[in-house]
Amino acid sequence: xxxxxxxxxxxxxxxxxxxxxxxxxxxxxxxxxxxxxxxxxxxxxxxxxxxxxxxxxxxxxxxxxxxxxxxxxxxxxxxxxxxxxxxxxxxxxxxxxxxxxxxxxxxxxxxxxxxxxxxxxxxxxxxxxxxxxxxxxxxxxxxxxxxxxxxxxxxxxxxxxxxxxxxxxxxxxxxxxxxxxxxxxxxxxxxxxxxxxxxxxxxxxxxx
Numbered sequence: 001x002x003x004x005x006x007x008x009x010x011x012x013x014x015x016x017x018x019x020x021x022x023x024x025x026x027x028x029x030x031x032x033x034x035x036x037x038x039x040x041x042x043x044x045x046x047x048x049x050x051x052x053x054x055x056x057x058x059x060x061x062x063x064x065x066x067x068x069x070x071x072x073x074x075x076x077x078x079x080x081x082x083x084x085x086x087x088x089x090x091x092x093x094x095x096x097x098x099x100x101x102x103x104x105x106x107x108x109x110x111x112x113x114x115x116x117x118x119x120x121x122x123x124x125x126x127x128x129x130x131x132x133x134x135x136x137x138x139x140x141x142x143x144x145x146x147x148x149x150x151x152x153x154x155x156x157x158x159x160x161x162x163x164x165x166x167x168x169x170x171x172x173x174x175x176x177x178x179x180x181x182x183x184x185x186x187x188x189x190x191x192x193x194x195x196x197x198x199x200x201x202x203x204x205x206x207x208x
Contacts, residue, residue: 002118006125006196009138011145014127017199023206024115029108033116035101036109036183045097054079054087106182111206113186124148127196134165143170143193150190155181157197178202 002019021027059078067074075082081089101109117123124146131138143152151172156163164175176185178198186192194202 004118004123004125004199006127007146009126009128009142009145011142011147017125017203019118019203021115023203024111024118025108027112028116028119029112032105032109033112033183033187036106036113037187039099039101040182040184042097042099047095047097049092050094051088051091053091054081056091057085057087059085109183110181110186113183114192114202117186117192122190123192123194125194125196125199129163129195131162131166134162136166136169139163139166140170143173146193148191148193151188153185153189153192155192155194155198155202157195157201163195 002021003016004019005013006015006017008014054077057079061077061079064075064078065072078086080086114123126142126146129139129142139154143154152170152174154163154167154173154175155178156175157178159177160175167173167175172189174185174189178194178201
């Protein structure tokens, strides 16, 4: 069993939650995690760059002048990459870099990522973080109190507009609803912070 600490917004420990490793597959699957990270990074590539090769630019394909007996260097067509207005050597073309992954494998990768972070004691639960109006200072103070100093993923139970607006200006901090988490989201930060309702909802979905 894994014990995950619960803190209040003042940084005082408010209890612990026991987590069974079997709820998350029992072990960390490094190969699935590698595939998930590779898929995420590949899907971030736009692939919209494009230049024209010698076969795509306008111009005659006729040889400009005779090969020999002109006293000039030999030359091909006007579309040659050596000439102004000609095609680009090794031209780039638009390309789709996206990779696919089955839904079950994506879920397995997310479970492995969560299990790896919990085994490393890098998952923290915070109780009582529910500002009534957008206030960056409230969230910043709470995160500092629980020891978050570097990158942080703040996970909520559902889309919380107030909490999102309160945390979006914090450097190196991302806010995600628990239903939209991906393996990359969990692996990216130095600390994964769950609100208590979000962590309980996540555990409940794994138990069934």
